[in-house]
Amino acid sequence: MALDETRFAASCLAELSSVLQKKSIILGCDIDRVASYWDVAPTRALALLMPNNTSEVSEVMRICHKYKQPVVTQGGKTNCVQSANSNPEEIILSTEKLNQIESIDIVNAVASVEAGVVLQTLQKACLEKDMLFPLDLGSRGSCTIGGNVSTNAGGISVLRYGMMRDLVLGLEAVLSDGTIVSSMNQMLKNNSAYDVKQLFIGSEGTLGVVTRAVVKLVPKPLSCQTVLIGVVNFSDVIEILNETRRRLAGILSAFEVMWGPYFQAVTEDGGHSSPISRGHGYYVLLEAEGSDPERDDQLFQKLLEQLYLRGAIEDAVVAQSEADRIGLWQIREDFGVILEDTPVFLYDVSLPISSMEEYVDLTIKAVKEKWSLSEVYALGHIADGNIHFFVRPNAGPATFSLHQTCDALMYKALKKYHGSISAEHGIGIEKKQWLSQSRSETEISVMKALKHTLDPEKLLNPGRVFD
Amino acid sequence: MALDETRFAASCLAELSSVLQKKSIILGCDIDRVASYWDVAPTRALALLMPNNTSEVSEVMRICHKYKQPVVTQGGKTNCVQSANSNPEEIILSTEKLNQIESIDIVNAVASVEAGVVLQTLQKACLEKDMLFPLDLGSRGSCTIGGNVSTNAGGISVLRYGMMRDLVLGLEAVLSDGTIVSSMNQMLKNNSAYDVKQLFIGSEGTLGVVTRAVVKLVPKPLSCQTVLIGVVNFSDVIEILNETRRRLAGILSAFEVMWGPYFQAVTEDGGHSSPISRGHGYYVLLEAEGSDPERDDQLFQKLLEQLYLRGAIEDAVVAQSEADRIGLWQIREDFGVILEDTPVFLYDVSLPISSMEEYVDLTIKAVKEKWSLSEVYALGHIADGNIHFFVRPNAGPATFSLHQTCDALMYKALKKYHGSISAEHGIGIEKKQWLSQSRSETEISVMKALKHTLDPEKLLNPGRVFD
Numbered sequence: 056m057a058l059d060e061t062r063f064a065a066s067c068l069a070e071l072s073s074v075l076q077k078k079s080i081i082l083g084c085d086i087d088r089v090a091s092y093w094d095v096a097p098t099r100a101l102a103l104l105m106p107n108n109t110s111e112v113s114e115v116m117r118i119c120h121k122y123k124q125p126v127v128t129q130g131g132k133t134n135c136v137q138s139a140n141s142n143p144e145e146i147i148l149s150t151e152k153l154n155q156i157e158s159i160d161i162v163n164a165v166a167s168v169e170a171g172v173v174l175q176t177l178q179k180a181c182l183e184k185d186m187l188f189p190l191d192l193g194s195r196g197s198c199t200i201g202g203n204v205s206t207n208a209g210g211i212s213v214l215r216y217g218m219m220r221d222l223v224l225g226l227e228a229v230l231s232d233g234t235i236v237s238s239m240n241q242m243l244k245n246n247s248a249y250d251v252k253q254l255f256i257g258s259e260g261t262l263g264v265v266t267r268a269v270v271k272l273v274p275k276p277l278s279c280q281t282v283l284i285g286v287v288n289f290s291d292v293i294e295i296l297n298e299t300r301r302r303l304a305g306i307l308s309a310f311e312v313m314w315g316p317y318f319q320a321v322t323e324d325g326g327h328s329s330p331i332s333r334g335h336g337y338y339v340l341l342e343a344e345g346s347d348p349e350r351d352d353q354l355f356q357k358l359l360e361q362l363y364l365r366g367a368i369e370d371a372v373v374a375q376s377e378a379d380r381i382g383l384w385q386i387r388e389d390f391g392v393i394l395e396d397t398p399v400f401l402y403d404v405s406l407p408i409s410s411m412e413e414y415v416d417l418t419i420k421a422v423k424e425k426w427s428l429s430e431v432y433a434l435g436h437i438a439d440g441n442i443h444f445f446v447r448p449n450a451g452p453a454t455f456s457l458h459q460t461c462d463a464l465m466y467k468a469l470k471k472y473h474g475s476i477s478a479e480h481g482i483g484i485e486k487k488q489w490l491s492q493s494r495s496e497t498e499i500s501v502m503k504a505l506k507h508t509l510d511p512e513k514l515l516n517p518g519r520v521f522d
Numbered sequence: 523m524a525l526d527e528t529r530f531a532a533s534c535l536a537e538l539s540s541v542l543q544k545k546s547i548i549l550g551c552d553i554d555r556v557a558s559y560w561d562v563a564p565t566r567a568l569a570l571l572m573p574n575n576t577s578e579v580s581e582v583m584r585i586c587h588k589y590k591q592p593v594v595t596q597g598g599k600t601n602c603v604q605s606a607n608s609n610p611e612e613i614i615l616s617t618e619k620l621n622q623i624e625s626i627d628i629v630n631a632v633a634s635v636e637a638g639v640v641l642q643t644l645q646k647a648c649l650e651k652d653m654l655f656p657l658d659l660g661s662r663g664s665c666t667i668g669g670n671v672s673t674n675a676g677g678i679s680v681l682r683y684g685m686m687r688d689l690v691l692g693l694e695a696v697l698s699d700g701t702i703v704s705s706m707n708q709m710l711k712n713n714s715a716y717d718v719k720q721l722f723i724g725s726e727g728t729l730g731v732v733t734r735a736v737v738k739l740v741p742k743p744l745s746c747q748t749v750l751i752g753v754v755n756f757s758d759v760i761e762i763l764n765e766t767r768r769r770l771a772g773i774l775s776a777f778e779v780m781w782g783p784y785f786q787a788v789t790e791d792g793g794h795s796s797p798i799s800r801g802h803g804y805y806v807l808l809e810a811e812g813s814d815p816e817r818d819d820q821l822f823q824k825l826l827e828q829l830y831l832r833g834a835i836e837d838a839v840v841a842q843s844e845a846d847r848i849g850l851w852q853i854r855e856d857f858g859v860i861l862e863d864t865p866v867f868l869y870d871v872s873l874p875i876s877s878m879e880e881y882v883d884l885t886i887k888a889v890k891e892k893w894s895l896s897e898v899y900a901l902g903h904i905a906d907g908n909i910h911f912f913v914r915p916n917a918g919p920a921t922f923s924l925h926q927t928c929d930a931l932m933y934k935a936l937k938k939y940h941g942s943i944s945a946e947h948g949i950g951i952e953k954k955q956w957l958s959q960s961r962s963e964t965e966i967s968v969m970k971a972l973k974h975t976l977d978p979e980k981l982l983n984p985g986r987v988f989d
Contacts, residue, residue, distance in 0.1 A: 162760060162876045163907075164767070209711050215772070218711065221688055236964050242872040242907030244676050244685065244945040246724055247953075247960045248987050249969045253720035257713055274768040293629060300631070301741035304813040305682070305772030346771040350817060405709040409629045440630075440709030478711040486714075493714045497703050501976075502716045508975045509968075520715050 064101055067122035067146075071104065074114040079105045079152070083143065090140050091132045092197065100127075100141040105152045109227060109235055109266040115148060116264065116514075117233030125517045128260040130202030131173065133194040135401060136483030138206070138259045138519050145517075150201045153266060159184050164272045165224060165241050170201025170265045177270075186272040189216035193388045201265045207257030209479035211387075214438045215308040215344075216273070218479070219256065225269030226252035228262075231510040239269050254505065259481050260516040262509045276308075276344035280355040281374040283383050285335030289412040291367045292337050296408070296438055298367075299341060302358050306351070309342040310438040311387050314415065317432040317445075318386070326392045327385055330372045340387050393432055393445050398453030400461050402444035406474030408437060414472055415442065421464045426450040441478035466492045482520045490521060527611075531568055534589035534613075538571065541581040546572045546619070550610065557607050558599045559664065567594075567608040572619045576694060576702060576733040582615060583731065583981075584700030592984045595727040597669030598640065600661040602868060603950030605673070605726045605986050612984075617668045620733060626651050631739045632691060632708050637668025637732045644737075653739040656683035660855045668732045674724030676946035681905045682775040682811075683740070685946070686723065692736030693719035695729075698977040706736050721972065726948050727983040729976045743775075743811035747822040748841040750850050751829075752802030756879035758834045759804050763875070763905055765834075766808060769825050773818070776809040777905040778854050781882065784899040784912075785853070793859045794852055797839045807854050860899055860912050865920030867928050869911035873941030875904060881939055882909065888931045893917040908945035933959045949987045957988060 072080060081103040089095045101124075106112045119126050127141045129149045134140075141147050150171035157167040159181055166188060168177055175195040181188045190203060192210030202208070204226065208219045216222065225240035238252050255263045286292055292312055299307050318338045322329040331338075345351035355373075362368045374380040393399060406414055419431045428449035435442035446461055466476050466489050475493045476486055490499060499521065506513070506521075539547060548570040556562045568591075573579045586593050594608045596616045601607075608614045617638035624634040626648055633655060635644055642662040648655045657670060659677030669675070671693065675686045683689065692707035705719050722730045753759055759779055766774050785805045789796040798805075812818035822840075829835045841847040860866060873881055886898045895916035902909035913928055933943050933956050942960045943953055957966060970988065973980070 160874075160876075162764070163874045165874075207713050207717070209713075213710060217684070217688065220717070221684065234964055236968055237962065238965055239940075240942070241874050241940065242942060242945065243680060244872045244903070244906045244908045245942040245960070246674050246676075246946050246948045247942045247944045248949050248957055248966070249725050249729075249972060250674070250687070250720065250723075251965050251968050253717065254968075254972075256717070258716050262716075274764075274771055276771060277768070297629070297741075301744070302813050304741055304743060304811075344771075346769050347821060350821065354814060354817065405711045407627075407630045407632075407708050409627070436711070439711045441711045473706075473708065475707070475709060475712040475714045477714045478709065479713050481713045482715050490715055493712075495704065497701055498705055498718050499715070501703055501718050501721075504975050505716060505721075505972075508971050 063122060064124070067118060067124050068102055070118045071115060074118065075104060075106060075111060079107065091134060091137070092194070093135060094140060098141060098147070099143045100145055100147045101143065103147045103149060105149045107152050109229065112148065112229045112264055112266050113233045113235050116229050116231060119146060119514060120232045120512065123512055123514065125514050127516050128205070128264050130171065130199035130205070131194065131197040133198045134202065134206065134483060135403065135480040136477070136485040138481055138483035138516060140484070148264060150199060153201070156180050159186065159272070161186060163241055165269050166272055167239065167267065167269050168200050169267050170199060170204070172200045174198050174200060174203060181272055182275060185275045187275045188270060188272055190219055190222055200268055200270070204256055204265045204268055205258065205260045206481045207479070209436065209439065209441065211309045211311065211436065213436060214310055220253070222271045223252065223256060223268055224271055226255060226265060227267040228255045229264045229266055231263070231512060231514045236263065239267065241269050243271070254509070257481070259483060259519055261506060261520050262515065264515065276346065278345045278348035278351040279342065279380070280351060281340070281342045281380045281383055282359060283331055283372050284339040284341065284368050285331050285370040286339060286367060287336050287369055289337060292339060292437065293408070294367045295339055295341070295362055298362060299358065300438070303343045306343045306345040307341070308344045309340065310436070311340040312435060312437040313338040313340070313387065314433040316430070317434045320393055320432055321386055321390055323392065327389070329386070330382065331370050335369055340383060387434065390445065396447065398457065399445050399447045400458055402446065402465050403478050403480040404442055404444070404465070404469055404474055404476060405440040405478035406469060406472040408440055410472040411437065411442060414468060414474070417468050418444070418465060421468060422446060422448070422461070425460070425464060439478070462489060469493070484519055487519070487521050530589060531591070534585060534591050535569055537585045538582060541585065542571060542573060542578060546574065558601060559661070560602060561607060565608060565614070566610045567612050567614045568610065570614045570616060572616045574619050576696065579615065579696045579731055579733050580700045580702050583696050583698060586613060586981060587699045587979065590979055590981065592981050594983050595672070595731050597638065597666035597672070598661065598664040600665045601669065601673065601950060602870065602947040603944070603952040605948055605950035605983060607951070615731060617666060620668070623647050626653065626739070628653060630708055632736050633739055634706065634734065634736050635667050636734050637666060637671070639667045641665050641667060641670060648739055649742055652742045654742045655737060655739055657686055657689055667735055667737070671723055671732045671735055672725065672727045673948045674946070676903065676906065676908065678776045678778065678903065680903060681777055687720070689738045690719065690723060690735055691738055693722060693732060694734040695722045696731045696733055698730070698979060698981045703730065706734065708736050710738070721976070724948070726950060726986055728973060728987050729982065731982065743813065745812045745815035745818040746809065746847070747819060748807070748809045748847045748850055749822070749826060750798055750839050751806040751808065751835050752798050752837040753806060753834060754803050754836055756804060759806060759904065760875070761834045762806055762808070762829055765829060766825065767905070770810045773810045773812040774808070775811045776807065777903070778807040779902060779904040780805040780807070780854065781900040783897070784901045787860055787899055788853055788857055790859065794856070796853070797849065798837050802836055807850060854901065857912065863914065865924065866912050866914045867925055869913065869932050870945050870947040871909055871911070871932070871936055871941055871943060872907040872945035873936060873939040875907055877939040878904065878909060881935060881941070884935050885932060888935060889913060889915070889928070892927070892931060906945070929956060936960070951986055954986070954988050
């Protein structure tokens with residue numbers, strides 16, 4: 056940073072000190088935390104600000120706007136695409152003190168929360184009132200509602216309850232100049248002109264800082280059935296999907312698929328114990344949440360029997376207790392063992408279900424052709440059109456060039472199927488160079504026009520999503 | 523229209539004639555149809571254009587943009603707030619020839635359709651393939667998919683399946699300068715940068731002309747239970763709602779409530795025959811769609827018995843056949859008898875469920891105090907927070923001033939509850955003067971900035987939503 060810039064930044068920080076409490080400002084040299092869940096390097100930033108409420112967020116943005124100071128908003132720092140990783144010239148606006156659950160309203164089935172509330176905290180508070188906040192994902196213990204909004208989080212219950220966008224009824228956000236846009240609607244329906252909140256959902260903090268949200272709740276389910284199924288072919292997966300979609304209509308809440316190599320890798324010695332044999336082609340983890348434990352259990356058993364008789368199921372294990380259920384989900388969610396030998400590159404694509412088998416086969420083939428020792432692990436929320444990949448090239452250290460080559464192998468094959476380079480993780484910094492693989496020039500022009508309209512100075516999460 | 527303007531319009535029309543077939547252009551003087559479902563006055567417009575495909579829509583907009591010619595897009599002309607009523611200086615762009623269902627894909631559970639496809643046509647085509655397109659509303663026989671997108675249509679199944687916004691996966695729209703923005707995504711998940719399609723959904727044709735859409739389908743339900751319930755108090759309605767939300771979680775698909783006076787009015791001599799006594803305080807029309815006819819029927823009966831024993835239900839009739847079911851729904855949907863003696867003003871508000879009883883009581887009181895002979899009929903999708911009203915002041919002819927006075931009575935009481943002046947009908951021309959009752963100045967500023975970004979010349983549905 057040149058001297059003039061330093062002075063300018065110092066003035067900005069001085070002015071910020073006048074509107075925030077002392078303990079809400081940590082200067083860059085004193086910031087003591089890692090960059091993110093995925094990057095243990097130390098955080099680098101001009102300063103870390105922790106405003107206490109929307110009005111303080113507005114003041115922060117007003118001052119930063121005056122000084123043309125770039126700001127990156129951080130929630131739970133679990134972002135997979137470096138959307139919220141700061142650089143030394145940026146100020147971090149952390150939502151960690153915006154951590155109040157303002158209300159959980161049973162009759163209206165809504166909760167009003169501040170952006171920094173951790174997802175699991177909200178989930179638990181709702182369950183205590185016999186209500187369910189149905190967004191759920193692996194990072195539930197760290198990620199925040201504001202981050203969930205900003206990335207339009209998906210996760211394991213999208214099939215039944217939708218993405219975060221479908222669960223947000225109202226929103227409050229602060230624009231880059233400090234203007235507070237408050238749309239804390241509580242109703243399922245509100246067509247009084249444009250739905251302004253949609254802009255902020257999924258735009259990764261580049262259009263506004265989300266400060267509060269009203270989210271939709273549903274009654275806590277009264278029953279839960281979980282099964283892990285081993286099948287031979289992907290056509291069996293499709294058959295099970297079509298049949299359960301129809302026969303468990305309305306109550307099917309998760310339909311996760313693990314390709315054989317993923318299942319084998321996470322159940323190696325030292326990994327999870329496997330409740331089922333390890334050599335199947337695919338593993339389906341299926342869950343239904345209903346309202347009549349006894350009847351739902353019968354329905355579920357009957358369906359599994361029929362699928363077995365039709366030959367779609369090779370082997371299956373039904374969870375007999377909550378501990379069983381947790382064990383099955385850990386196989387799906389805890390993939391630490393795969394991450395042990397780096398570099399491993401993470402992908403999160405979506406494409407039509409009918410093209411999935413072909414795409415995965417093509418991709419594995421292409422990666423193997425490039426790097427004969429490589430390993431590719433696929434799993435995902437198939438019914439949502441979403442597959443996650445872990446690719447370990449086994450071809451040397453994690454260089455930018457290696458990552459690039461791998462990206463090209465994964466994304467170029469995708470274009471043929473009109474798929475998306477990001478199903479739920481977003482674009483951030485990591486994927487922006489690949490954006491044109493799934494978005495047309497016209498679409499990107501419209502996006503840039505929106506950014507220019509709401510943040511002409513490019514102060515909010517600059518350089519994320521696109522330049 | 524002054525002479526110069528006439529010449530200018532003539533040049534524009536001449537140029538349009540060069541890109542459209544002759545039969546796709548009808549000049550203003552030859553247009554022979556009514557203004558809309560709600561207004562039988564003859565259509566007035568410079569011309570009526572019926573392009574055959576997106577590329578022709580693009581050409582139309584390019585030419586109109588060159589001549590700064592305002593365009594109003596028309597679908598099924600069932601709009602309740604005059605969004606699509608043209609004036610003599612406007613060109614009508616009708617989507618009636620964009621009427622192809624391009625595909626219905628069972629494995630991926632999506633349909634791709636042109637904007638002018640009538641909702642019921644799509645519903646029927648999906649049912650033939652054992653799939654359900656779950657949007658449903660009274661005007662299903664006339665309204666179009668494009669109109670459903672533009673108004674973010676709601677209707678009777680929102681509780682289970684969401685508004686149109688929740689059912690649109692992909693979209694194609696033409697901007698005011700003719701640019702085609704095509705985002706025909708087929709996946710439930712796609713977070714590759716901003717979700718541009720959200721802009722066009724619910725913006726009533728003011729940001730772009732919707733030409734095609736990819737919509738979400740679900741398997742056709744295998745069972746259906748319908749019941750009409752008479753209850754004494756609104757607290758019974760709430761109890762039934764809470765209990766059915768929990769006990770029929772996932773399969774409850776409609777929860778309609780008719781206030782006593784509405785039910786009595788539509789079942790007067792010459793109206794619908796009533797399958798239940800006519801003097802109850804409220805009538806609940808409840809429907810569940812499941813996947814196991816026998817079991818679902820038992821579940822439904824058991825629930826009704828429990829509610830009866832608890833005293834929440836005064837009387838009830840369960841549909842025993844499809845004919846019964848249609849009969850029950852006609853009471854809810856066919857309110858022609860109420861419209862017979864004009865003027866009747868139509869309202870469509872939303873507010874938190876817990877405030878509904880108070881708001882309706884206050885409103886009826888206020889209207890009665892103003893016009894002692896007035897009649898107020900309320901009904902709605904309560905679980906969605908949505909109430910429709912028909913208000914007949916019985917105070918002389920339908921003057922602008924009478925309508926205004928009535929609007930003021932309805933909307934001013936709403937502000938207290940942070941309700942919306944439009945739950946699902948939109949703003950159009952009719953409600954724009956009341957927009958600030960449910961939207962802040964800041965929200966409206968953001969909306970206007972979006973309009974300016976995408977349609978700076980104000981050519982698309984000008985004067986609708988806001989000026």
